[in-house]
Amino acid sequence: xxxxxxxxxxxxxxxxxxxxxxxxxxxxxxxxxxxxxxxxxxxxxxxxxxxxxxxxxxxxxxxxxxxxxxxxxxxxxxxxxxxxxxxxxxxxxxxxxxxxxxxxxxxxxxxxxxxxxxxxxxxxxxxxxxxxxxxxxxxxxxxxxxxxxxxxxxxxxxxxxxxxxxxxxxxxxxxxxxxxxxxxxxxxxxxxxxxxxxxxxxxxxxxxxxxxxxxxxxxxxxxxxxxxxxxxxxxxxxxxxxxxxxxxxxxxxxxxxxxxxxxxxxxxxxxxxxxxxx
Numbered sequence: 234x235x236x237x238x239x240x241x242x243x244x245x246x247x248x249x250x251x252x253x254x255x256x257x258x259x260x261x262x263x264x265x266x267x268x269x270x271x272x273x274x275x276x277x278x279x280x281x282x283x284x285x286x287x288x289x290x291x292x293x294x295x296x297x298x299x300x301x302x303x304x305x306x307x308x309x310x311x312x313x314x315x316x317x318x319x320x321x322x323x324x325x326x327x328x329x330x331x332x333x334x335x336x337x338x339x340x341x342x343x344x345x346x347x348x349x350x351x352x353x354x355x356x357x358x359x360x361x362x363x364x365x366x367x368x369x370x371x372x373x374x375x376x377x378x379x380x381x382x383x384x385x386x387x388x389x390x391x392x393x394x395x396x397x398x399x400x401x402x403x404x405x406x407x408x409x410x411x412x413x414x415x416x417x418x419x420x421x422x423x424x425x426x427x428x429x430x431x432x433x434x435x436x437x438x439x440x441x442x443x444x445x446x447x448x449x450x451x452x453x454x455x456x457x458x459x460x461x462x463x464x465x466x467x468x469x470x471x472x473x474x475x476x477x478x479x480x481x482x483x484x485x486x487x488x489x490x491x492x493x494x495x496x497x498x499x500x501x502x503x504x505x506x507x508x509x510x511x
Contacts, residue, residue, distance in 0.1 A: 245436040248301075248334075251335070253367070256366060256367045269375075272376045278381070278406050278407065279351075281380060281409065281428055282427050285481040289502070289506065290472075290481065290482060291482075292323070293325065293326040293328050293481055294326075296312050300335075306486070308489065316350055319498055320350065320354045322495035322496065322499045325357060328383075329343040329379075343359070343378060347377065359378060361373075365382060371397070371401050375404055381408060382401055383430070384398060394410075394424050398410065408426065409428050412429060412432070413445065414445075415449065429453055429460070431459065431460070431462065431479070443473060446474050447474075450474075458480045459481070461479040461482045471504050475506045
């Protein structure tokens, strides 16, 4: 299956067009069967939902090298070393950006971080963060050590969203379904999402506003695990999202540029989470 989307010239549309072209090339050089052979030798994926549905605010700490809005971050990065630092700080999970053209990530970054996480903290899932448009990317995620994947509602029509969500679950992977507004939240719920990420960044403009999570969190199905994403830099930001019932936060830039990543993770984790479940 391959996603259908409308080319309008926004940042997101350019990323999706490039991703679709790149996946087609990879499919022609590395067959799905080869990826499946690799995946047969790996450990069973670690549960995403169970890792985040614990008392106190959980942190998914992200490894990323760059972003379209900020460019390349001015630090030298070793994914294995960064993963170890995050886990020492108490991260409940890791996220690894694997998009190359726009975020300068790779599947090798994912593999290196996953190897550390699975050895040092077996209960911490590793999320492959990318722009999923094809189930071939699910096979890649499994082969390179991911325990979960990201599906972005804004990037997918409803049928593809549901199909990719089902395909990931059938392979044992957790799924973080990302939304930015009320309509996308309704679509995520209709698709059966169990873990919903509320992205404070508009992927069409890259504008960030924490009020997005504050607005949408009360509307989410009470049984879902909620993750706040983007624009989280301080303990006050983390507490602000925990106060509206977010179970976890996904944090990248502020952690990756911190001189003490372990301490930075610890400073964000553990805030009391307001109940959305009555």
